[in-house]
Amino acid sequence: MALLRRLLFRPFRPLVRERRTLPGILSWIGLGTLISFVLIGIFGPLLISVDQTKPLAYPILLSPSLQHVMGTDGIGRDVFARVIWGTRTSLEIMAIGALLALVVGFPLGLLSGFVGGKLDRLFVLVMDSVYAFPGLLLAALIAAVIGKGIFNIGIAITVIYIPLYFRVTRNQTLSTREELYVEAARALGARSRTIMLSYIAYNVVIVIPVIFSLSAADTILTAAGLSYLGLGLEIDVPGDWGRDLSDAQRFLGSGIWWTSLFPGLMIILLTVGLSFLGEGLNDLVNPLLKKERA
Amino acid sequence: MSGKIFFRGRDLTQLSNQMYRRIRGEEIALIFQDPMTRLNPLMRIQDHFLEEIHAHESVSSTEARTRAREALVSMGIHETRIRNYPHEFSGGMRQRIMIALALVLKPSLLIADEPTTSLDVIVEAQILEILQDLKEAYHMSLLLITHNLGIVAEVCDRVAVLYAGKLVELGSVRDIFHKPLHPYTQGLLASVIHLETKELHSIEGSPPDLIAPPSGCRFHPRCSYAQPICTERIPPLVEFEPGHFAACHFGDKFL
Amino acid sequence: MTGPATVVKAEPTDEILRLDDLKVHFPVKMPFVQRLLQRGETVVHAVDGVSFGIRPGEILGLVGESGCGKSTVGRACVRLVKPTAGRIFFDGQDITKLGGEKLRALRRRIQIIFQDPHASLNPAMTIGKAIGHPLRIHSSVFGPQKTGSEEFGEWIRQKVLNAMKEVGLTPEEQLYDKYPGDLSGGQKQRAVMARALILEPNLLVVDEGVSMLDMSVRAKVLELMLDLKRRHKLTYLFITHDLATAKFICDKIAIMYLGRIVEIGPAREIYADPKHPYTKALLQVIPIPDPDRRAKKVLPRGEVPDAVHPPAGCRFHPRCPAVLASCGWEARDFVDFLDEHLSDPKRAGDDETILGPIEDWRAKGLVASLETNPLKVRKAVERTNAVLVEAPVAMKQAVESVSSQNRTVIVRFRSHHQLLQSNVQGRVVECLLYQ
């Protein structure tokens, strides 16, 4: 139990300790952004009626004003309402995609790196092949076969992020496995299970928040991309940033900027926040690992 | 940084970067502890030589190439191997290449920073032999930086002993080994484990923290002869006998 | 090619550890593409036929340069690497193939200490926990106490504190909860020793255990080891590259070169009168800290060859100052010599045009050959003979013939004598000089 607690807290300790350094500040900005978006995703739709996100709710193509702070779009939907509802959609896909990938990729990487040998080589070959293939295309293909919808898109996206978790976990496992203190533990007579849990897993979990943040940012982009290509969600989903951008395309020629600008900004704010969190954590974790090994 | 570095009567700390660059390699050459990582893995050995020669002298490529070959051959490496890459050589060979690179411009001072520490004992002896021969052949001065007192006794003419960033003793190699004046030098000599060691000795305590070094003589917390004055006053470097300096308040006691 | 045979057989004695013709070969680690491109054999002959025994309470020094396989022997003794061939006996029991719970039980009795104390400690475990960890790993053998019970925890704590006191890791109460990062190098090595000793093992393998420590700390740790030996009748396998330290601490010395033991015997005798040319060379290069005793040394040539393709016969023969014609000369020795010859423009003259480039020579076993054009063949044979005149006498004598066949120059070597181990003045030497 104590081990589990240590495993869970380990990745976040540097966040508290190093909060005044540049990567620490970046991480906190990122974390703050993520939390704000989660709050918007949860409470926003409670405050804004879903009716505003439906076609012909208002006159079309109104420019931003006090009534419609972000204007209305080509079929009379309130852009602000769409953007708020879209937050919930994006977070749902992100949660499904990134979490499922973590749940599958992390144990596979741990196993592959620890066991090694032929099994490892096979896993690596398969995962590297998938990783090298354009993720969006693979997701598009899967989505085209299994159909649209939040859950389906989440699944399609999971497939392309499993290799990422796998690679990072496996490499970290491998390098920890070669540490002298692991060999020393074996010489003391420790069982494989003990070594795996109190030595290897402990050193591997620290990189998980980093990949989670970075892959979550990518998930948002891929999901929006699929929607933009018309392969993402059903048409009646109340908020879908990718589709809104796709719809905005037609009116760009007439200089209608607000239907494109605001959904795009939302995507950027969320992904940049997640990137700050991921890269900040990465900068915090790497010297920590180096120091422990020096 | 403060202080001065005089080389042939000139203060090097006053030089511009450009002038300093000219001195490096041409007049003062440096070889390092770890030869494995000191050569550019993407460049052939020949290019290391040519680049260095052209950076300092305007000579024809043919001549530069000839000189590079000569330098390499003088270190006992086949001249055809000049077209090889660094990873194709062993540690001892790479150190020979580093020495050849250091000598190709015939510098007057060679600084060797722990040049054999990462090498095996037999190769170490080979490299030390080369360095000694070169010193004579090129009329070159050698500044050998090492922690190995055995090597000092075998190679050096004069010895400077450093402790915690301060020079504590300076003298001829015989003075240092036969009549050490500073208690640190004495402790150091006693703690060497060599083939005739009958009893182990060690200096008590551990090296001081250089962020907040001890007051007075930096060695006083570990010195068995320490007196109150040692904690208060920094001992000056005194010439206790001709050419034999030590920074100890009680140096004359050990004469 | 079979390695030299072992003559001195194991006598079943009171030895606590016995290695019998131990071999450990590793596959060469390289990227997959390179492995496919590489032709021929790709195993490192890290340990290639090593036999010795250690009596209880003895310190055996295993000495050699880096890459000679001494660390692999140590790791094989505690079964961290798998022996390729040969057998390992511990206390009369064959442990070569031991696995599972039996191997775990064995590990209570044999412990190992590595060179780098910092890397040997889990950075995330406190010193006290690390030292007590072996007791928890083997908790099942310490009677009925339940793991995790409070008495058991307290019992471990007391044992840990005692062990810390014993190795001089004091003040033990304060250091107990520190992390390895907070300790000095000497303290960490003491912690590692306490961890190894807490199970009260019979045999301790010390793999370069003091090499990374400062001179002054090194002396303390060595004294501690001797002290523990006296008090607990510990037996040591002391692996080091430092002959001076080995001389001070060891009762018996084994000198290793490229996977083989070339000389083994009582320390006093070997240091007083080394027999094997390699031992002589090693002892000779140790610098003496006395400027009045500088001496010119006769150094072995070159560097330790690659253990993937160790030299035939005696592995030291290409570098040996006392080499004989029968020591194992083979084709590649000739090619190496020719390479050296051609590299010196003064000696080589125009040999390069006739015998070069060196890359064109093929060396296979005892036969070296160069394909040249039919017009040059006779001249090349002549020139080869001329070059051989300058070769070391032993190599020259080992050449059976220099001949030509069509357009090919062929240099053929005699087959070498089998290398045996012989008893010489109280020690065992593997050298033809004493056969």
Next chain:
Amino acid sequence: MPKTGSLAAYAVTRLFLSLPMLLILLTIVFVVLRVIPGDPIAALFAGRAPPDVVAATRHQLGLDLPYWQQYINYVAAVLTGNLGTSIGESYHGKSVLFVILDKLPATVELAIGAMIVASIIGIATGVVSGTNRDKPSDVALRLYGTIIFVIPVFWLGQILQLIFAVGLGWFPAQLRFSGLPSPNQITGLYTVDSLLQGRLDLFLVAVQHLVLPSLTLGLVLSGFFTKTVRANLLRTVNADYVEAARARGIPEGRIISRYAFKNALIPVVTVLGLQFAILFAGAVLTERTFSWDGMGMLLLKSIDSADYPMVQGVIVIYALIIVALSVVIDVINGLIDPRVRY
């Protein structure tokens, strides 16, 4: 002693080793299209065709055979270059391979343009950032690298269209060519073809159309270069051999270019292989934003019109390109790093 071996031998072996990767990718495409739950034909028709038509199509495509037989047929067909014929509206009855080869040059032209933009901007920013560690310029460029990398490429395209096409009118917002008859098909790359014909006017038109899409995709990709070039430069400017070169009095500019920069480039090239995935994914989106008639547009149209053989064909060709590029990257690596080959 290892000796540097021939690059050709390395390249051939590497090519040979790419076969398993290709087979795995082909298998994945097979599994996705035929094995995982969900009927691709039904999904593609989406209830727009009567059941007997669906059944007939399935039979015609061999989709009613057992999986193992389908798999063998499929791999054999791909390896012999037979990707089948289109069943969609626009290309009905045409050879899939032929249609793809017609669209491929557009994607290649866009990809090359984007790569040029990305490497110029990315390497320049990376070098400035890496040689000015922790100065304001470094912090700013690192922020640039992080932010540009996660900007949706289609949104950036729209914004650039708004500014440079709608607002300033400098560049056209859509299509590969307009106004004049497009150049004769030689390579299929309009910029190259126009030059081959000696028509500078056509070349300018082609370039004008290429600028915005390339800039869009290239900017997004440049973030990666900024970050990797910087990280690797930081590592190499402090390397032991750089210090040794300084001690030999090598001029500073030369040290940066021949020691630090060249050595920093190796890991950049290695990870570049993985960037092609992002490049082609981004290209699909960019093609859509700029109505750039390439492989991505073809894929979207085929999915839309239930053109099953065409979808499979396009994905297979993408896989082939990715595998081929990974080989090329490794060979380039062998070319600059002598340690890789022997």
